[in-house]
Amino acid sequence: MNKETFKPIEELHTLDTHPFFGASKAVETDLRLGQQWDELKIHMLQMYSEKERPLLSGIPKTGLLQKKLQYVFPIFLHETISIKTLSAIFDSMKTQNLLLVQDERGLSGRESYIYLGIVCSDSTVVYYKVTDGPMKPRQNDEN
Amino acid sequence: MSKAHEIYKDPLPFLLARPLPPIIPTNPITWVPYIYYYFFTRTPKQIPVQCSVDASTRSCLVTDREGIRRLWTSGFFGKGNLSRSEPTWHVRTKRSLGLLGFDEDLVAEEITARRRLQRKRFKAQRAYREQCARERQLCIERKEEIPNHLKEDAALPKELLDPFSSFAPPQNPSEVTSVPELEHLQLTFPEAFFLSSLGALTANTGTEDISSTPLLRYFAEIAAQTPEYTKAWNENTGTSFSQLDATPHIRPENSFLVDLAAYYYFRQQGWVIKGGTKFSVDYLLYKRGPVFSHAELAVLLLPCVGNSQKQNLKWHELHCLNRTVGQVKKTLVLCYVHCPAPEILNDLWQRQKNMDQWEWSKLILSHYSIQCVSLRRWVPDRNRD
Numbered sequence: 001m002n003k004e005t006f007k008p009i010e011e012l013h014t015l016d017t018h019p020f021f022g023a024s025k026a027v028e029t030d031l032r033l034g035q036q037w038d039e040l041k042i043h044m045l046q047m048y049s050e051k052e053r054p055l056l057s058g059i060p061k062t063g064l065l066q067k068k069l070q071y072v073f074p075i076f077l078h079e080t081i082s083i084k085t086l087s088a089i090f091d092s093m094k095t096q097n098l099l100l101v102q103d104e105r106g107l108s109g110r111e112s113y114i115y116l117g118i119v120c121s122d123s124t125v126v127y128y129k130v131t132d133g134p135m136k137p138r139q140n141d142e143n
Numbered sequence: 144m145s146k147a148h149e150i151y152k153d154p155l156p157f158l159l160a161r162p163l164p165p166i167i168p169t170n171p172i173t174w175v176p177y178i179y180y181y182f183f184t185r186t187p188k189q190i191p192v193q194c195s196v197d198a199s200t201r202s203c204l205v206t207d208r209e210g211i212r213r214l215w216t217s218g219f220f221g222k223g224n225l226s227r228s229e230p231t232w233h234v235r236t237k238r239s240l241g242l243l244g245f246d247e248d249l250v251a252e253e254i255t256a257r258r259r260l261q262r263k264r265f266k267a268q269r270a271y272r273e274q275c276a277r278e279r280q281l282c283i284e285r286k287e288e289i290p291n292h293l294k295e296d297a298a299l300p301k302e303l304l305d306p307f308s309s310f311a312p313p314q315n316p317s318e319v320t321s322v323p324e325l326e327h328l329q330l331t332f333p334e335a336f337f338l339s340s341l342g343a344l345t346a347n348t349g350t351e352d353i354s355s356t357p358l359l360r361y362f363a364e365i366a367a368q369t370p371e372y373t374k375a376w377n378e379n380t381g382t383s384f385s386q387l388d389a390t391p392h393i394r395p396e397n398s399f400l401v402d403l404a405a406y407y408y409f410r411q412q413g414w415v416i417k418g419g420t421k422f423s424v425d426y427l428l429y430k431r432g433p434v435f436s437h438a439e440l441a442v443l444l445l446p447c448v449g450n451s452q453k454q455n456l457k458w459h460e461l462h463c464l465n466r467t468v469g470q471v472k473k474t475l476v477l478c479y480v481h482c483p484a485p486e487i488l489n490d491l492w493q494r495q496k497n498m499d500q501w502e503w504s505k506l507i508l509s510h511y512s513i514q515c516v517s518l519r520r521w522v523p524d525r526n527r528d
Contacts, residue, residue: 001240002317006325019372022199026224033232033325034225051376076200077420078398079373121201122418123224123329 005032011042015054023074024054027117030125031072036061045092047085055089056117057098069101071114077121089114090132107134147434153217154413156343158189191345192338194330196353198365201399203335203346205328214328219415219432220338221328227252228417228433232326240322241313251434268303331418332362332399333406340501357500359403359507360492366399367391393492395482396446396453404480404511405444414440422468424475440517441473448482465518475518483510 012028015021024042031037037058044052056072073089075081090112093100100112111133118126163180167173192210194203205211205221214220215229223230231250237243238253249257275293282289291297298304330338338344339358346358353361368391393400405426409416415429419441427438443464446453456464468475483491487510495503 001236001315001319003319006323019199019376022197026200029325030225033236053376076369076373078201078370118420119200120418120420121329121331122222122420123200123202124222124418124420126420 001036005036008032009040009042015042018054020053020074020076023076023117023119024056026119026123027056027072027074027125030117031056031058037070043096043098045089046096047088047092055093055098055114069099071098071101072117072127073114074117074119077118081116086130087132103131103135105135105138106131107136111135151216151219151432151434155341156189156192156213156217156220156338157341189342191343193345193347194335196335196346196348196361198348199369200329201332201365201369203330203332203344205330208324211328214330214338214343219417219429219434220334221330222418223326224329225326230326230328233322233324236322239313240315240319242315242320242322264303268299271299271303331402332366333403334416336362336403336504337406337410340504357495357503359400359500359504360393360495362403363393363397363399364391367393367397370398393488395448395485395488400507400511401444401446401480401482404482404508405442405478405513407508408513409442422471422473423464424468425478427473428476438473440476441468442476442478442515444478444480446480446482449484452479461518465520469520477516477518479514479516481512481514 008025008028009032012025015024018024028040028042032040037060040056040058043055043057045055047053054074056074057069058072059069060066071093093112093114101114102109103111103113111131113129113131116128116130118128120126163176164173166177192205192214193207194205194210196203205214211221211230219228222228223232225232226235229251231252234243234248234250235252238245238247275295275297279289279293279295282293330344335344335346336358339346346353371391402425406416409426409428415432417427417429417433417438419425419427419438422441424441425444426442428440428442429438430436445455465475482488488507491503491507491510494506498506
């Protein structure tokens with residue numbers, strides 16, 4: 001943690017008129033100050049023709065996900081997310097050549113995953129993992 | 144524990160007159176306090192706490208430290224945005240940077256972390272002792288000499304004895320000396336409305352002046368608008384944002400009005416209400432507060448307009464929810480909120496111009512009624528009642 005951690009990342013305030021600014025700001029604050037992730041960046045995903053939605057990426061410091069790049073997609077609790085939206089996320093990540101994170105439990109080994117950061121109005125942020133393909137079942141001696 | 148009773152003694156941020164000493168008719172000296180208070184004092188005036196409305200997250204933010212303390216200690220309103228409940232980010236960050244001692248002023252999250260570590264340590268010690276006992280048994284069967292480290296009173300290895308060795312030591316590589324106050328208290332719209340109606344809170348927006356708009360109408364319009372905004376964005380229907388109404392039509396099952404009706408209902412009965420997203424319900428009800436005990440009830444809101452329910456659960460969803468809630472030892476309560484018919488609500492909505500803001504809000508809320516049903520799983524051959 002250094003003095004830079006106490007300020008939001010530069011790219012965030014360029015989004016302040018965006019409809020999803022509230023969710024992105026809540027997730028960015030939680031990742032930077034609460035979970036203490038490093039190297040937070042915002043990527044704008046071209047989901048449908050002209051419209052873009054922000055995607056955050058960062059590197060966790062502690063725990064099982066240590067030192068590996070992770071992606072978090074901020075959404076609101078009152079939104080309904082369809083399969084169309086989820087596939088659009090993964091498709092735009094591939095089109096825009098973002099570095100994909102492989103899921104080691106994926107069936108073919110080529111599935112990638114992101115986290116959905118669901119922002120509630122009481123400031124709770126709940127994280128869910130979404131993989132873009134089938135996964136093998138968890139083995140008993142795995143973490 | 145008694146300290147908690149002292150700190151959290153006010154159930155609401157409402158100043159009541161302090162009780163006066165008992166009056167004895169024959170002793171004129173006891174009349175003096177009453178005469179003094181009759182002539183010279185006025186009811187203590189509450190200074191409302193300021194907050195700013197954040198429409199996109201449907202919440203109100205409080206940044207004034209004294210205001211945060213007052214709202215939390217009298218009624219447990221709001222949640223720190225970087226903490227589990229009470230805003231404690233500042234203390235925890237200072238401790239992780241080494242700016243605060245290991246055991247000074249422990250907060251809730253840290254007490255839980257220490258307790259979990261102690262439990263984990265105890266389980267590791269117990270597993271080690273059981274392993275030693277098994278090896279001792281094997282030695283006896285093979286008629287071998289029991290080595291010293293396996294004997295019953297042998298010392299445990301060092302890493303199992305040292306209580307906090309796996310606690311991350313404070314790290315401050317960049318030599319940060321002070322930590323700014325970056326956490327705020329976040330209030331949901333029902334909480335903010337409730338506090339405003341008591342005179343304990345004033346809501347401000349950065350851009351417009353809303354002192355003339357009734358707060359109920361302002362919040363209901365935001366709640367009606369935000370799902371439309373995000374839906375249009377996600378479905379790519381080609382709706383441009385200028386087509387979305389500046390003043391959307393308010394339906395009886397408006398999520399803010401339904402949440403508010405249930406909030407008032409439970410608050411009037413003395414429950415402390417917190418968000419229940421982590422247990423996939425709408426509200427968690429605490430008897431006195433999160434500090435005193437765990438939540439007893441998990442409430443799911445189901446709005447009904449006339450005879451039709453706007454939201455229903457399939458059997459497997461209800462079963463799943465009941466199991467989840469039962470696993471965490473809470474009781475599931477389905478709260479049916481009966482909303483007025485659309486024509487009645489439209490008529491009441493129009494009447495706002497002739498009425499005082501709070502009288503009008505009271506009128507609207509009086510048309511909402513609540514019916515609760517609690518659910519518990521019952522197995523004929525296992526449960527007695």
